[in-house]
Amino acid sequence: MNNYDDLSPLVIRSGLKDVEAQWCSQGDLLAVAGMERVGDSSCSPPLSRNALVKFYNVQGEHIYTLETPAQRPITTLCWGHRDSRLFLACGAALYVVRVEHRVASLQLLCQQGIASALREEKDVGKLNMPSLLCSYVTSAFIPTIKPPIPDPNNIRDFVSYPTAGNERLHCTMKRAEDSPEAGGPCYTLYLEYLGGLVPILKGRRISKLRPEFIIMDPKVDGKTGGGRIY
Structure with a gap:
């Protein structure tokens, strides 16, 4: 339309x-x-x-x-x-x-053809080509999404410890629906990563007079007493 x-x-x-x-x-x-x-x-x-x-x-x-x-x-x-x-x-x-x-240029087509024939980026240095052309072929191996990309089976360690390159990670906090059983409003801290939200910590306010919270693992039920008071 x-x-x-x-x-x-x-x-x-x-x-x-x-x-x-x-x-x-x-x-x-x-x-x-x-x-x-x-x-x-x-x-x-x-x-x-x-x-x-x-x-x-x-x-x-x-x-x-x-x-x-x-x-x-x-x-x-x-x-x-x-x-x-x-x-x-x-x-x-x-x-x-x-x-x-x-229509792609002949130079780009050659770059992609050579890169697809190689196994790894380090194999570019084995080619008998001028250094300028080698650097151009090497650029074909640069990923669009740069690391660190976490291991899906080890997300908790990724969000709990600083990355090797000290990249800046962004977080967001959501308030859960109030429940009489919880005893107060609950909040969950999420890490924003790769278009999704990874839960890091869960907190529940326990005092209306003082800023005291019980902070716990999101995967652990708050009734088990596994949290700490801050």
Whole structure:
């Protein structure tokens, strides 16, 4: 639709299910992510299929189809870095797609071709190329999302101790609904990280006259007496 009362909008039939779609900020490219629709497969075992991302222009014309490593529906997607990156979330996994809005240069194509043929960044130094070209190929290994990325099985240590590079982490606090059983309002401190909230501490005020709180582990029930008074 060109405006809210467009009488002849374009209809795009992507052939996908569980669709997530978003226009880039420039408004010239539409990304549609989803799982490919399959016919009746009652006679044969279902094949594992990966999620697809289809790109369309403002005329609704299909430009390109990208097959992702995800074998589940895409949870959400988001454009970033001046529309040069497309972020795809699939459960706890995050995929980053590099997007070129025009024909890529031969230099960029060669860079990506060489980088894909190498196993690790340290292998670039083994190539018989000038140092300037080696540094250009090395830039292909620079991640869009820079570390530290925590281990999903060790989130508690990540949020409880300073990072090696002393990166600044942001937190937010939420107030839970008042409950007569709790004896007062409860607050939970969360770490904002990778688009989600990781609970760190839970506190409950126990005095209306003095600023005294019981602070406990969010995974531990406050009735067990595992908290400390501050």
